[in-house]
Amino acid sequence: MTPSPPGAQLDLAGTLSGIRRMAPLSLFVVVFGLAFGVAALSRGLSGLETMLMSALVFAGASQFAALELWGPEIPLLPLIAITFAINARHLLMGAAIQPWLAYLPPAQRYGSVVLMSDSNWAMAVADRQRGETNLGMLVGGGIALWVTWLAGTLLGVIFGSGIEEPERFGLDVIMGCFLLAMLIGGRRxxxxxxxxxxxxxxxxxxxxxxxxxxxxxxxxxxxxxxxxxxxxxxxxxxxx
Structure with missing residues (x-):
């Protein structure tokens, strides 16, 4: 069996470290999840449908875009097209870390990318550039984001009100500022x-x-x- 090269390790300690490191940013995700829960109910989705969508799709921008097309008759092809357009960046994100994941067992390799989103991917790439060998940031960070996204959605479903326009408070630029910081803090x-x-x-x-x-x-x-x-x-x- 070919041994895993440096940069291709995953263990519980690294995953827990990733959860802790992502926790502060994850708190902002609750606000967006709450806004999505409120918006989904207003478009006619049930509470269960809303929670299942957040749990299975786990893509905030695509979920909000899908709500814009939601109605008695859903235009399937435009819905597929806009979802692909928004998330096509994941093809390139996955390709960028493929050499890092290549020698991992298949379950770890594909399980890791299921949890991949912009912020935990950016932090994992920054770790790799610094010589980090553990994928815990990618997996643990993804778990933290997924849990807080679900928690925010649940709050929106329960209370039925919240921040429907996060841009009014500048919250819509938090993720962009975070990614810019990761870019600047990476390889110079x-x-x-x-x-x-x-x-x-x-x-x-x-x-x-x-x-x-x-x-x-x-x-x-x-x-x-x-x-x-x-x-x-x-x-x-x-x-x-």
Whole structure:
């Protein structure tokens, strides 16, 4: 059996550490879950349907987008298209950590990505860049986010009221600020500016001229293509 290389380990201690580290950010997720629970009830979903949607889908932006199309007659193809557009970034996120997961047992490998979301993925990637060998941040962080998302949804279902417009309080930018902090705190290499700039510029252009949510795919593909065509130069180690 091929041994797992450095960077491909998962244990209970690492998972618990990931839960603790993600706990502060997870508290903000409760607010969004509450808003979703209230919005889902107002669109005609039952409390059970709302909880099942949060438990099984676990994708806030896609769930809110689905509510916009919800009604007596659900347009299935547009619903599939908009859900794919919003979550297509997970294809690239998964590809980015595939070398890290490649030698893990299948149950650990696929179970880890089931819990993957933007924030725990970003923290796990930052850990990997610092030489961390444990996937606990990805798994434990995902568990923390999933539990608090469910808790917030439950509060919305129980009380039937809450913060329906989190942007009024600036809460909608919390996740963006967090990801920006992870980006800045990661590997400091000027060669990374090119893919960042390509992704940012094409995403902004797509927001202006292309259909909604397509900027997610366009920006990610442009950044990835720039990184592929102009890879970072490897620093040569001095000869002994």
């Amino acid at each position: 290499d000027l060669s990374m500016l090119l893919p960042w700039a390509a992704a940012a510029l094409t995403a902004v252009a797509a927001m202006a001229w292309l259909p909604p949510h397509s900027h997610v795919i366009v920006g990610a593909l442009a950044g990835g293509l720039a990184g592929l065509l102009f890879p970072a130069k490897q620093t040569r180690k001095p000869s002994p």
